[in-house]
Amino acid sequence: MDMDGPARDGTGTGTGGAGAGGTGAGLNAEIVCVGTELLLGETLNTHAAFLSQRLAEYGIDVYHHVTVGDNPARLEAALRQAAGRAGVVIVTGGLGPTGDDLTREAIARVTGRPLVLDAGVLEGIERYFAARGRSMAPGNRKQALFPAGSAILPNPNGTAPGFVLEWEGGRWFVALPGPPRELRPMVDGPLVPYLERWSRRAGGMRLVRRVLRVAGLGESEVEHRLADLFARQQRVTLATYARDGEVHLRLAAKVPLPPGAEPGGAPGRDPGAPAARAGASPSPEAAAASALAELEAVAAAIRQRLGIHVYGEDDQTLEAVVGELLRRRAETVAVAESCTAGRVADRLTAVPGSSAYFLAGVVAYANAAKVLALGVSPHDLAAHGAVSEVVARAMAAGVRRMFGAHWGVATTGIAGPGGGTPEKPVGTVYVAVAGPGGSRVERHRFLGDRDTVKTRSAQAALLLLYRALVEGLEAGNAGAGGPA
Amino acid sequence: MDMDGPARDGTGTGTGGAGAGGTGAGLNAEIVCVGTELLLGETLNTHAAFLSQRLAEYGIDVYHHVTVGDNPARLEAALRQAAGRAGVVIVTGGLGPTGDDLTREAIARVTGRPLVLDAGVLEGIERYFAARGRSMAPGNRKQALFPAGSAILPNPNGTAPGFVLEWEGGRWFVALPGPPRELRPMVDGPLVPYLERWSRRAGGMRLVRRVLRVAGLGESEVEHRLADLFARQQRVTLATYARDGEVHLRLAAKVPLPPGAEPGGAPGRDPGAPAARAGASPSPEAAAASALAELEAVAAAIRQRLGIHVYGEDDQTLEAVVGELLRRRAETVAVAESCTAGRVADRLTAVPGSSAYFLAGVVAYANAAKVLALGVSPHDLAAHGAVSEVVARAMAAGVRRMFGAHWGVATTGIAGPGGGTPEKPVGTVYVAVAGPGGSRVERHRFLGDRDTVKTRSAQAALLLLYRALVEGLEAGNAGAGGPA
Incomplete structure (x- = not known):
């Protein structure tokens, strides 16, 4: 259920009118990559x-x-077209020192602003090279040229600063350097005040996201268990994404942005912001609190439905959650x-x-290694085969015993x-x-190539450890084998 | 040295005139993703x-x-603009069964061709669902609709076939399904005859690429050793790419495509192909042979310069090359x-x-595991530390002895x-x-986060095994430690 119906509307993109984009409400953006x-x-x-x-x-x-x-x-034609249909045009790349780097010149032509040398930036580039014991190439000088009236976005990670230029009719050009390690910090740093400003002109709503990470349930089972929440979604929208044997459930809500300072200008409300909001009630702050509370309420309802299957949030990985459980105990x-x-x-x-909780591992690929390093019985291997419940259990118990660990985890299968x-x-x-007082085994059947089977199997093993840590060894459907 | 100068020209893209794109020589393509x-x-x-x-x-x-x-x-506006400037417009996505999937309708409108039901495709979709024990949703019926005159591209990996439509003035639309595991096999399968046909109309030159995979030398060292080849490049262009401790050296040459059969039409030369070629000499076949021979000659020269550092070509991984060496021996x-x-x-x-050559592994994270599972001496651990030449050597020898392997490989470091x-x-x-008759150790210092250090260390270990297999244990700079 990627991006169906309400989840799309919740983001406001895609199905609305195109809009002229230049001024006031409905400001939108276009991305031009060079x-x-x-x-x-x-x-x-x-x-x-x-x-x-x-x-x-x-x-x-x-x-x-x-x-x-x-x-x-x-490039110039693309910029003209973009500026004709979007209020903010973000251009990436083409800010380097070579003759192939054309972005600053193209923006200057489209906006009719001459290129002007910024002495401070030039000095900064010279310092950048000096600090690295290199001399500045002549081409780097042009990286200190900007269309007149631009605000410079500093680049601590390279020689090319970005810039933001407001020109006729409240339209904007943004130029960002191509290397991701230069572009990303610029967007999340000096560009933020501009994003907030444009956000207010676009309607003053910020999208807040929360990801609940679900393991041990398939995507359709998650949707089935949450069918009424999916049907009822309004201010908080839901979407599911399948990811390597997990399901990521994305909650999103639009939250009013508080009025804030303008970059490089007077603080206070954006004069271009829709006047309607001034007369609206409740206040943006109260509306934001209410939307966030609703997001929390939906998250809590989902956690209650899915229980232990929600193992983490946002960027938390299953191995990090398992590690934290082990560390605490x-x-x-x-x-x-x-x-x-x-x-x-x-x-x-x-x-x-x-290293505080992980002691050791044995990769017992050959049967001889299973006997030698893990103490699996040759009789069990012969009677049940290496890929069997008996051998899996013996491997987990064997590695636990061998290294004196509280928990032993094992995998055996046909990749x-x-x-x-x-x-x-x-x-x-x-x-x-295998753990204090017993063991737990699951049989799975994974579809896919060799790497997929390895990935899914590792996920299933970590998930079984997670469940054993949370539920104990006796709980759940031990031996039943759920889909991953 | 990504994409500078000649490497760009070698591909023919980017700096030429825009061209109308519709007919004859200079046919180009545009990609529209939906x-x-x-x-x-x-x-x-x-x-x-x-x-x-x-x-x-x-x-x-x-x-x-x-x-x-x-x-x-x-979508329709984007397709019209693309068709106005490119002879082939490739559209991805929007072929699904829902109301949001609009690609077939949009192409029908732009080309003025009505949508026609293909009974064979409909039957195929019904079979697809029956084979999975599910009933076909009503929306899937529209996946059997195609603009009149389309050739269908079968999709064995999903319900949405693609299609190719030739319409006025020798222009083409191609529609491909969104999921990569459906799109990629379609491009490399049923679309190939069309790609060859368009290639002939674009000038009849195919770009042949060869990647030489280099390990154990940095990117600048590779460029330094090949400086004269980089300076001399003409028909065969060179570019280097740094990849997780390896350098990939890309050779590329434009090679004439032999005249071939038209898909769905009479065999022989494309009537739209530039007439100039008929009078050109040498023949396309001779020119192709000459270009390929030059590519081989440059590859051979590079192999001679870089020696053992060129461990493989194209998609060969270091682990596959090491595996093949072990298997042969x-x-x-x-x-x-x-x-x-x-x-x-x-x-x-x-x-x-x-499993024919990999016996077992020990992940000896804790010092106790190094002693217990690998027989490392507690005295050596105390005297030299776990991260030391002595312990690395003892780990490799220990695991080799323990499992009776011909070769033992070890890593120890601070991630x-x-x-x-x-x-x-x-x-x-x-x-x-460690191997028959001795051992070899390298010390490295890797910069980067935890995952980068793990990645680079694993690469260094595999590379050392590769060198030991090719050169023997005594050769090379054992103990010196080169950059990876």
Whole structure:
């Protein structure tokens, strides 16, 4: 259920009227990405998505992304078209020192503003090179040129500052450098006051998002359990996204932006903001509090429905949540991996400080290794096969015992493409956890290529450990094997 | 040295004249991506890069990427503009069963062709659902509608077939489904004859690429050693790309496409192809052979300069190359990982069939695990520390002995963010390999976050194993530690 119906409306993008974009209410934005490497497919365009997310968060609609190469005529035509249909045109790339970098010249031509040298910026570029023991190339001088009237966006991560230019009819051009590590801090730093200003002109609503991370339930099961919430959504919209054996449930609400200072101008309300709001009640502050409270209420309702399956929020990973549980209990874990072959250990140790609870792992790929390093019985291997409930349980118990850990986790399965049988087709995987007082096993069948089976199996193993930590070893559907 | 000068010219995109695009020589393409989720930044646009790469390979220039949402008026306007400036317009997305899926209707309106039901496709969609035990939703019926005159591109991976429509003036529309796992096989399968046809109309030159994968040398060192080849490049262009501790060196040459059959038409030369070529000499076949021979010659010269550092080509990974070396020698490997914590085992087992040579791994995170599972001496741990040449060597020898493998590989280091000291700062990593008759160790210092240090360390360990397999344990700069 990606982006169906209300979830789309909730963001305000896509189905509304095009609008002239130039002035007042309904201000929208267009993103123009510049670079022949994009048109050759040699660089993936991540700027369009990043900027669109930020603009959506500020309630600013985007109707077009356009990419052009380092060609003066096509760049200028794209900028003219964008300026004709969007109040804010954000241009990425083309600010470098070479003859192929044409953005500043193109914006100067479209707006009729001459390029002016900024002495302070030039000095900064000279310092940047001096600090690195290099001398400035002649081309870098042009990075200190800006269309007259531009406000400069400093770039601590490179030589090309960005700029913001307000020109006729309350329209704006923004120019940002191409490298992501330069562009992103600029957007989340010096561009913020402008985003807030445009947000007020776009209607003064900010989009607040919250992601609930759900594991152990499929996307359709999540939607089924929340069907009434999906049906009722109004101010808080819902959308689900399937991600590597998890479901991410996105809640979003539009929240009024408080009146704020203008960048480079007098503080107070934007003179271009819709006058209607002045007479509206409740106040923006009260409306924001009410919308945030509703977001919290919906999140709480979902947590109650889905229980333990909501393991985290926003950027929290399952391994970070498991790690935090272990740390709080001062317990340790060791892992025995066959089909995942190190993936579970790799994920558990992705968390800084994980050496406090992660002791060791054994990747027991060959059967001999399962016997030698984990104490699995050769008889069990012969009788049940390496991919079996008995062996999975023995691996988890074995690695726990060997390293004296509180918890042992194991995986054994057939990642493919070879090795499947009619009884145990490719994708058949057992995950097990052994702990104080017992063990718990699940059988799964994952579809997909070798890497997908490894990814899903590691996820299932971490999830089983998570459930054992929260519910205990006896609870839940041990041995039943749910879909991941 | 991404995309400077000749490398750009070599692809023919970006700096030429715009061209009307409709007919004959100079045919170009435009990519229109449809989906509100793209404008919200919730989905990264990977189609534009993928399609651009393919079009570049067929020598078809792309001057614009445009993204619009699920809005009928804006979609139609984007298609009309694209058709006005490009001979081939490729549209992605909007072929689904819902009311938001508008691509087929928009193309029908722009071309003036009515939508016609294809009974065979409808039957296929019904079968698709029946095979999955589900009943077809009413909306899926519209996925069997196509603008009159379209050729259908079958979709074995989903319900929405694509289509290709030739309309007035030799112009083309192509519609492809949004999900990448449906779009990509369609482009590399049923669309190929069309790409070849358009390639002939675009000038009949195909871009042939070859990637030489280089490990153990930095990007600037590679460029320094090949400086004269970079300076001399003409028909074969060179570009370097840094990738996770490797350098990928891309060679590209334009090669004439041989005259071929038209899809759905008579075989033979495209009537729209430039007539000039008939009188040109040498023949396309001879010119192609000459260009390919030059590509081979440049590749051979680079291999000779860089020697063992060129470990593979195109999509070959270092773990696949190492696996193939082990398989040919009928030898086995076991790994002992501390700071990489499973990443080396995970990569070695990414290769299908790796169970033939990969026996086992130990993730010895805690010092006790290094003693217990690998037989590292507690005295050495105390005297030298876990992150030391002595311990790395002992880990590699220990895991080799324990599992009876021909080769043992080990990593020990400080992934950070904590744990660094003035003598051993964060990023200090030892990698070791032990084999028949000895061992070899390298010390590295990697910069970057925890994941980067893990990634670079795993790469260094695999590279050391690769060098030991090719050069032997005594050769090279054992113990010296090069940059990765």
